[in-house]
Amino acid sequence: MNVLLLGAGHIGYTIAQLLNNTGDYKVLVADRDRSSLGAIAELGIATLELDSADGAALEKAMADQDAVLNALPYHMAIGVAKAAKNTGTHYFDLTEDVHATKTIMELAKDAKTAFMPQCGLAPGFIGIAAHSLAARFDSVREVKMRVGALPEFPTNSLKYNLTWSVDGLVNEYCHPCEAIRNGRLQLVQPMEGLEHFSLDGVEYEAFNTSGGLGTLCDTLSGKVETLDYKTVRYPGHRDLMKFLLEDLRLAGNQDKLKDILRGAVPTTMQDVVLVFVTVNGLKDGKLVQEVFSRKIFANMQGGRLTSAIQITTAAGICAALDLFRAKRLPQSGFISQEQVSLDDFLANRFGKAYQEHADEAREAA
Numbered sequence: 001m002n003v004l005l006l007g008a009g010h011i012g013y014t015i016a017q018l019l020n021n022t023g024d025y026k027v028l029v030a031d032r033d034r035s036s037l038g039a040i041a042e043l044g045i046a047t048l049e050l051d052s053a054d055g056a057a058l059e060k061a062m063a064d065q066d067a068v069l070n071a072l073p074y075h076m077a078i079g080v081a082k083a084a085k086n087t088g089t090h091y092f093d094l095t096e097d098v099h100a101t102k103t104i105m106e107l108a109k110d111a112k113t114a115f116m117p118q119c120g121l122a123p124g125f126i127g128i129a130a131h132s133l134a135a136r137f138d139s140v141r142e143v144k145m146r147v148g149a150l151p152e153f154p155t156n157s158l159k160y161n162l163t164w165s166v167d168g169l170v171n172e173y174c175h176p177c178e179a180i181r182n183g184r185l186q187l188v189q190p191m192e193g194l195e196h197f198s199l200d201g202v203e204y205e206a207f208n209t210s211g212g213l214g215t216l217c218d219t220l221s222g223k224v225e226t227l228d229y230k231t232v233r234y235p236g237h238r239d240l241m242k243f244l245l246e247d248l249r250l251a252g253n254q255d256k257l258k259d260i261l262r263g264a265v266p267t268t269m270q271d272v273v274l275v276f277v278t279v280n281g282l283k284d285g286k287l288v289q290e291v292f293s294r295k296i297f298a299n300m301q302g303g304r305l306t307s308a309i310q311i312t313t314a315a316g317i318c319a320a321l322d323l324f325r326a327k328r329l330p331q332s333g334f335i336s337q338e339q340v341s342l343d344d345f346l347a348n349r350f351g352k353a354y355q356e357h358a359d360e361a362r363e364a365a
Helices: 010-022 034-041 055-062 074-087 098-108 125-134 166-174 216-220 237-247 254-264 308-325 342-347 353-364
Strands: 002-006 026-031 046-049 067-070 090-093 114-116 139-151 177-181 184-188 195-199 202-208 224-233 271-283 286-297 299-301 304-306
Touching: 002 010, 010 026, 010 034, 010 308, 026 034, 034 046, 055 074, 067 074, 067 308, 074 090, 074 098, 074 114, 074 166, 090 308, 098 114, 114 308, 125 139, 125 216, 125 271, 125 286, 125 308, 125 342, 139 202, 139 216, 166 237, 166 254, 177 216, 195 271, 202 237, 216 224, 237 254, 271 308, 286 308, 286 353, 308 342, 308 353, 342 353
Parallel strands: 002 026, 002 067, 026 046, 067 090, 090 114, 139 224
Antiparallel strands: 139 271, 177 184, 177 224, 195 202, 202 224, 271 286, 299 304
């Protein structure tokens, strides 16, 4: 299968490596950054210097490709999806942006090819896990989805290091969030809804952020009383970020905020991804709760330390493509994450990353 991968950053590198190692995919990686392409070329993978904002050049690059995987910043998703429709190329992405996803849904309505956005961690795997748990109940009262990409060794006041896209981070902190309350779809404010919980003896906080629910609000509308998604951080992070966003008014100057974060908050490859889903409802007339949880840690892959967010995000989109290739998913139109079977995902050669590294974490504990 011929695949064009857009984006040669940390996530793109991992996606390219995973797909190339199978021998089932002929991967071409495109980016405008020569140095990033150079690292991928060292793996023996074909590369192309390309400005993905150039629509004509983008469509030319897609011409002979079966599928395009978009690992670019969220604000480029719509342009790439339009190019994919124009060229008849199957489309997969990692976006967490609500507006982009709704636009892609419209593009997919009369498409003969497949459009599957939100194939990462959250949105992505978290939706697959939550939908699978909810399907086991006769009726569902409450679905809570919590995800964190955290430094394993926090050392600063924010108790945070940059582990993924700063653009995506600020976007989810600043935009309204979908939720279902009392059976009705609502928009709630980001950074609100603060709660605390502990897992494996570690204290965490969680608060509203945008995009993590994916399309679950539409799928579970009328079937659930309460549904929400919150980002997990170490205690104290939310208050400091609210100070930056609200007191210093940086929510209105997001470029400055991104510059501050890039200049002051170190990146780390030593991270941990936390996935925590709780569902309660009725089974056989009894009120019960089920929990799905995973902790995935950074580990060595191919002689190179790969962060947990790289592993989980790349595994998500690679598993989606792999299941599509195996015809385990619809072959045209819009494909939501909750159309993926959790069992199929975890049994997939890429999706196994969520199981294998969770097992390793238990053994280490």
